[in-house]
Amino acid sequence: MVQARDPVADVPENAPEHCPGTESEFAGKADACAGCENQQICASNDPKLPDPSLPFIKARMASVKRKILVLSGKGGVGKSTFTAQLGWAFAADEQIQTGIMDVDICGPSIPTILGIASEQVHSSSSGWSxxxxxxxxxxxSVGFMLPSARDAVMWRGPKKNGLISQFLKDVDWGELDYLVVDTPPGTSDEHLSIVQFLKESGIDGAVLITTPQEVALQDVRREIDFCRKVGIRILGLVENMSGFVCPGCKTESKIFKPTTGGGKKLAQDMGIELLGSVPLDPRIGKSADYGVSFLDEYPDSPASIAYLDIIDRIKEILGD
Known part of the structure; x- marks a missing residue:
């Protein structure tokens, strides 16, 4: 059993606070670079040269049929929970090989939601397993590499980018039908890295997650704009927490009232498809805490039915 090494040990720990990053056109030339021991090395790098990791990523991703991003722009809307349900639903068919890549570097929750938080990454001759x-x-997930669940991840952009690159080129994913990528909130380093690293391998599409209130919708609008600017196909929008379903009587109540029309209006305004709305069932959170599949535990819940309808529609859009 060989534990994985520090994934990006080649990124200097003593970089200045406002380091522009080794791939920036200002690397070694910005004011923040003055006095940095790596200034001369960074200044000599030509950012116009192709990333040397791209051929390795392309070779590794050649065995992955579909690559799907789960995005939002807003935190706390259920991206990781949806990613987990999507992974479990795909894997319900024993003939379908599924992978989940968690690139939420600072808040890796996928290991807990899937019930594997105590596991570690191991390496072999074919790469990380x-x-x-x-x-x-x-x-x-980076969550497997932390000493404990309480450890904070305080990394600058270059180190995050290095880890994501290694997740794509050094992990022995094998033959996959689906690779689902769980992303953090926003449109920053992790998102740009995924787009850059997969530009030659191709991204099949993105699923956007929102909740009904305007404070979430405005961030999702920015995510839609991001997708269009970088050329990511939008498969559709999912509205999470669209109402509360009582586990006993199955009555649905609106907890987050859609003051501006919710996901349906957003989808209409932005010209994208509303894949479906998932009601808030308190057992979803319970399932995530215990690391079990909500779809398997509560198949009769309106939320499970909504999840499965959405997942079927995603497969239909992809032609699977």
Whole structure:
């Protein structure tokens, strides 16, 4: 058993606070670079040269049929929970090989939601081995590399980018039908890195997650704009927490009232498809805490039915 090394040990820990990053056109030339021991090395790098990791990523991703991003722009709307349900639903068919890549570097929650938080990443001659939830569902997350769940990840952009690159080129994903990528809120380093690293391999599409209130919708509008600017196909929009379903009587109440029309109006305004709305069932949070599949535990819940309808529609859009 060989534990994985520090994924990006080649990124200097003593970089200045406002380091522009080694791939920036200002690397070694910005005011923040003055006095940095790496200034001369960074200044000599030509950012116009192709990233040397791209051929390796392309070779590794050649065995992955579909690559799907789960995005939002807003935190706390259920991206990771949806990613987990999507992974479990794909893997429900034993013939379908599924992978989940968690690139939420500072808040890796996928290991907990999938019930594998105590696992570690191991390496072999073929690369890092994903942690397997079941035989056909593998996972990679920085959460497996932390000494404990309480440890904060305080990394600058270059180090985050290096880890994401290694997740793509050094992980032995094998033959996958689906690779689902869980992303952090916003449109920053992690998102730009994924687009850059997969530009030659191709991204099949993105699923955007929102909740009904305007404070979430405005961030999702920015995410839609991001997708269009970088050329990512938008598969559709999912509205989470669209109402509260009582587990006993199955009555639905609006907890987050859609003051500006919610996900349906946003989808209409932005010209994208509303894949569906998932009601808030308190057992979703309970399932995530215990690391079990909500779809398997509560198949009769209106939320499970909504999840499965959305997932079927995603497959239909992809032609699967």
């Amino acid at each position: 994903p942690v397997y939830v079941q035989d056909n569902l593998g996972v990679m």
